[in-house]
Amino acid sequence: MQADQARAAGDYAAPWWLPGGHLQTIYPAKFIRTRDVAYRRERWNTPDQDFIDLDFVDGQPAHPFIVLFHGLEGSSHSHYARALMAHIASIGWSGVVVHFRGCSGEINLAPRFYHSGDAAEIDWVLRRLAPQVRAQGASKFYATGVSLGANALLRWLGESQQKAALVDAACAVSAPLDLAGGGTALGRGFNLIYTRIFLQTLKAKSEQKLLQFPGLFDRKAMLAARDLYTFDNIVTAPLHGFLNTEDYWKRASAIYVLDDVTVPTLVLNARNDPFLPEEFLPHRAAPAVTLEFPAQGGHVGFATAPFPAHLNWLPHRMVRFLQGAA
Numbered sequence: 001m002q003a004d005q006a007r008a009a010g011d012y013a014a015p016w017w018l019p020g021g022h023l024q025t026i027y028p029a030k031f032i033r034t035r036d037v038a039y040r041r042e043r044w045n046t047p048d049q050d051f052i053d054l055d056f057v058d059g060q061p062a063h064p065f066i067v068l069f070h071g072l073e074g075s076s077h078s079h080y081a082r083a084l085m086a087h088i089a090s091i092g093w094s095g096v097v098v099h100f101r102g103c104s105g106e107i108n109l110a111p112r113f114y115h116s117g118d119a120a121e122i123d124w125v126l127r128r129l130a131p132q133v134r135a136q137g138a139s140k141f142y143a144t145g146v147s148l149g150a151n152a153l154l155r156w157l158g159e160s161q162q163k164a165a166l167v168d169a170a171c172a173v174s175a176p177l178d179l180a181g182g183g184t185a186l187g188r189g190f191n192l193i194y195t196r197i198f199l200q201t202l203k204a205k206s207e208q209k210l211l212q213f214p215g216l217f218d219r220k221a222m223l224a225a226r227d228l229y230t231f232d233n234i235v236t237a238p239l240h241g242f243l244n245t246e247d248y249w250k251r252a253s254a255i256y257v258l259d260d261v262t263v264p265t266l267v268l269n270a271r272n273d274p275f276l277p278e279e280f281l282p283h284r285a286a287p288a289v290t291l292e293f294p295a296q297g298g299h300v301g302f303a304t305a306p307f308p309a310h311l312n313w314l315p316h317r318m319v320r321f322l323q324g325a326a
Helices: 021-031 079-090 119-135 148-166 179-186 189-212 219-224 228-239 245-252 254-260 313-325
Strands: 040-045 051-057 065-069 094-098 141-146 169-173 265-268 289-292
Touching: 051 079, 065 079, 065 119, 065 148, 079 094, 079 141, 079 313, 094 119, 119 141, 119 148, 141 148, 141 313, 148 169, 148 245, 148 254, 148 265, 169 313, 179 189, 179 228, 179 245, 189 219, 189 228, 219 228, 228 245, 265 313
Parallel strands: 065 094, 065 141, 141 169, 169 265, 265 289
Antiparallel strands: 040 051, 051 094
């Protein structure tokens, strides 16, 4: 897809009383009420003697099935997950929110967590889900991701190429496509507020991990980390086979595999997303990829009026793309 084909979404408009990327990010996550979702939890044992938890929504037979991979320190209770799962339940679809290691409310067992380029984990989950979903009579099998989960999903799509055809279409929302660009942005100015929030839970989990595996990494250095670059250098990179932060951010960034995606995929990023400045958005991708960059929306925000606003726009946009793509 050439630069002039990357387009803005003409049907999204932020409320006038919610100006700027920061408010459009924070307000939806903290102040907009979402509908309750009746989840059914399953625990899967992993090949490396660990586990993941999956929260299912059971819809009607012969309707589509949608998988959601959440963002950094997210879960099935994140605002975007509840909004999407409530919407698909209302139209009879089935779905699941897949929790990355340690994100379901219980620390995982292996000497690892999760990361932005975890295509292998995505592959294992989708290949185990696919035959179950088809056996249950689902008409379509869709994969979606948000933020970190969106980047990991895109890595899987690009690395798998034609082998990713077990899903009919995909959506990636607010993906940190260029991890170095996004990491730099999160390490300065007002964005440090988001970094501190992430580090609070990441450090708490890291302390639990050290109780399981004493000496796995330097506790003092981990606790002293003040940005994601430092934390990733101490914890994320070495635990997941990367040399350092630079190696991790380069090898895990989805922007480098967008030309290799063969499944119909929507890449949706607001140009005022504080987690990934507009200058780092891609100008081209494979023909199967639709690049959609509305001027507003924040990071996984996309709230719509009237006050106090709702989160209907994003799940409707995702479903509309998936239905039209496959």
